[in-house]
Amino acid sequence: MPARLAREVLATGRPVHVVGIREFADATLYVGLPFQTVRLGAAGQMLAAFRAAGVRELVMLGRAGRPSLLSIFPDGWTAGAMARLGRAVLAGGDDTLLRGITRILEGEGFTVRGVHQVRGGLTVPPGLLAGPPPDEAQMADIARGTAVLHALAPQDVGQAVVVQQGLVLAVEAIEGTDAMLARAATLRREGPGGVMVKLPKAQQDDRLDLPTIGPTTIEGVVAAGLAGIAIAAHRSLIAERETTLALAATQGVFLLSLDTTQKDTPE
Amino acid sequence: MPARLAREVLATGRPVHVVGIREFADATLYVGLPFQTVRLGAAGQMLAAFRAAGVRELVMLGRAGRPSLLSIFPDGWTAGAMARLGRAVLAGGDDTLLRGITRILEGEGFTVRGVHQVRGGLTVPPGLLAGPPPDEAQMADIARGTAVLHALAPQDVGQAVVVQQGLVLAVEAIEGTDAMLARAATLRREGPGGVMVKLPKAQQDDRLDLPTIGPTTIEGVVAAGLAGIAIAAHRSLIAERETTLALAATQGVFLLSLDTTQKDTPE
Numbered sequence: 001m002p003a004r005l006a007r008e009v010l011a012t013g014r015p016v017h018v019v020g021i022r023e024f025a026d027a028t029l030y031v032g033l034p035f036q037t038v039r040l041g042a043a044g045q046m047l048a049a050f051r052a053a054g055v056r057e058l059v060m061l062g063r064a065g066r067p068s069l070l071s072i073f074p075d076g077w078t079a080g081a082m083a084r085l086g087r088a089v090l091a092g093g094d095d096t097l098l099r100g101i102t103r104i105l106e107g108e109g110f111t112v113r114g115v116h117q118v119r120g121g122l123t124v125p126p127g128l129l130a131g132p133p134p135d136e137a138q139m140a141d142i143a144r145g146t147a148v149l150h151a152l153a154p155q156d157v158g159q160a161v162v163v164q165q166g167l168v169l170a171v172e173a174i175e176g177t178d179a180m181l182a183r184a185a186t187l188r189r190e191g192p193g194g195v196m197v198k199l200p201k202a203q204q205d206d207r208l209d210l211p212t213i214g215p216t217t218i219e220g221v222v223a224a225g226l227a228g229i230a231i232a233a234h235r236s237l238i239a240e241r242e243t244t245l246a247l248a249a250t251q252g253v254f255l256l257s258l259d260t261t262q263k264d265t266p267e
Numbered sequence: 268m269p270a271r272l273a274r275e276v277l278a279t280g281r282p283v284h285v286v287g288i289r290e291f292a293d294a295t296l297y298v299g300l301p302f303q304t305v306r307l308g309a310a311g312q313m314l315a316a317f318r319a320a321g322v323r324e325l326v327m328l329g330r331a332g333r334p335s336l337l338s339i340f341p342d343g344w345t346a347g348a349m350a351r352l353g354r355a356v357l358a359g360g361d362d363t364l365l366r367g368i369t370r371i372l373e374g375e376g377f378t379v380r381g382v383h384q385v386r387g388g389l390t391v392p393p394g395l396l397a398g399p400p401p402d403e404a405q406m407a408d409i410a411r412g413t414a415v416l417h418a419l420a421p422q423d424v425g426q427a428v429v430v431q432q433g434l435v436l437a438v439e440a441i442e443g444t445d446a447m448l449a450r451a452a453t454l455r456r457e458g459p460g461g462v463m464v465k466l467p468k469a470q471q472d473d474r475l476d477l478p479t480i481g482p483t484t485i486e487g488v489v490a491a492g493l494a495g496i497a498i499a500a501h502r503s504l505i506a507e508r509e510t511t512l513a514l515a516a517t518q519g520v521f522l523l524s525l526d527t528t529q530k531d532t533p534e
Contacts, residue, residue, distance in 0.1 A: 093435065148422045155415045155436045158423040168360065168424045174454055185452070186440055 001212070001239050002061045003029040008119055017053035019046050044077025047108060054223070057111045059118055060208065070121035093156025098208040114207035115237060122241070123210075124257045126233035130245045134228055138193050140166065142230045142256070145197030151156055153201040159211045162226065164194030181220030194226040199260065200235045214239030218247045228254030235260065268479070268506050269328045270296040274384055284320035286313050311344025314375060324378045325473060326385055327365070331371065360423025362468055365475040381474035382504060390477075391524045393500035398521035399513045403493055405460050409497045409523070413463030420468040422481070426478045429493065431461030444480075448487030461493040466527065467502045481506030485514045495521030502527065
């Protein structure tokens with residue numbers, strides 16, 4: 001997704017500069033783009049690279065497995081930033097950590113943007129986006145999944161759950177959505193249905209780590225035998241949107257975008 | 268555990284009668300005990316068997332994988348009970364379902380007892396029960412796990428989480444604690460520590476489904492590379508207590524029993 005975004009923004013005439021984290025970025029995806037890597041922990045080098053390229057606006061994108069803090073050998077800037085973040089933030093959930101990093105980047109004079117703020121058409125309006133409409137039992141499963149995610153949201157754990165016939169089959173933590181779906185495939189009960197619900201945490205900064213689905217998510221849902229997916233309107237990203245929606249439609253999997261404006265308030 | 272309990276209660280001079288659910292009970296474990304099975308869904312037969320044996324007090328014990336409702340072919344009594352329970356209870360979490368079943372059994376004139384009420388020494392006082400004392404980082408992980416479980420408790424999802432260096436590696440849902448530990452083994456980060464926290468849901472009826480650990484739990488924690496386990500004093504069961512504590516001590520895994528009397532009040 002980062003390479004795709006960079007090319008799309010470049011196509012609109014805005015200059016881009018991509019800095020990848022060496023341990024996670026696949027350089028072959030960035031051929032033809034202004035691209036460089038720094039090793040994990042060398043955030044000082046990364047900021048220097050941005051400044052040298054005249055970058056003022058930053059978008060953080062792509063999933064990096066959260067490394068053990070002990071596996072990072074921080075450069076001087078990073079060590080200082082880690083000290084400023086403090087242990088509680090470093091050891092917190094993704095959301096806590098990303099907000100801490102954002103505050104520091106803003107303190108360095110950069111503006112942090114959400115991916116949907118630099119590229120339109122990535123978030124979606126409410127409604128049924130693909131597939132057959134969910135039935136009453138599936139709507140009840142969506143409501144149950146939503147309630148579980150809302151209860152967990154202040155704890156900054158994960159964004160997704162799988163519910164079938166009212167039973168919570170799986171709750172996402174650090175393993176990520178695809179691994180959770182693979183597990184749900186083995187936990188599913190006989191009988192119809194089952195839904196995945198993936199929602200942002202209520203207090204989440206929408207510039208950071210919005211819940212994302214894509215073709216792989218649809219494939220995982222199909223493999224798990226689930227009936228569909230519910231996401232939050234305006235606060236979710238769909239990667240490769242046309243492919244994703246077409247795949248859901250072909251596979252008969254519903255993709256429902258929920259109007260969560262009411263429910264986003266923590267109960 | 269049910270066979271063990273039956274023999275122990277019998278040894279105290281109280282008569283017992285065991286009815287197993289055919290799809291889950293292993294008859295070879297019950298040799299020499301008054302034992303019979305009924306198929307899943309034939310709860311009417313089960314109650315008739317209890318009445319014929321003069322049973323007045325019931326203990327529900329042992330884990331039955333939650334079947335799909337559609338896979339049950341209820342006898343007449345069970346169908347009536349399911350109708351009385353209603354769809355919301357049948358499709359709810361374990362806790363909701365067990366409380367519903369208990370209400371119906373009590374309505375039929377039986378007294379439902381917790382396993383710790385018919386056999387002493389199964390629950391534990393607060394304190395370090397085995398292994399080395401947890402360090403500060405492990406105590407912080409226990410606090411984080413406790414907070415996550417308390418947030419989830421009203422949703423009736425699962426009883427256990429795994430936390431390492433502040434990161435929630437795994438949240439238990441329907442897969443059970445052993446499967447969650449197996450997953451945690453693959454999700455663990457480099458570096459020290461990691462704890463499993465397993466606590467009753469705040470509103471849980473202590474006669475039903477108290478969090479249980481045993482030798483298998485210790486083995487799972489060791490295999491996952493975790494430092495220890497935190498459970499709730501007075502509201503947890505330890506199966507094969509001597510074996511479990513000895514195994515934890517031998518493996519250097521701490522087993523900490525928390526005084527949760529304060530924290531049991533939902534926040």
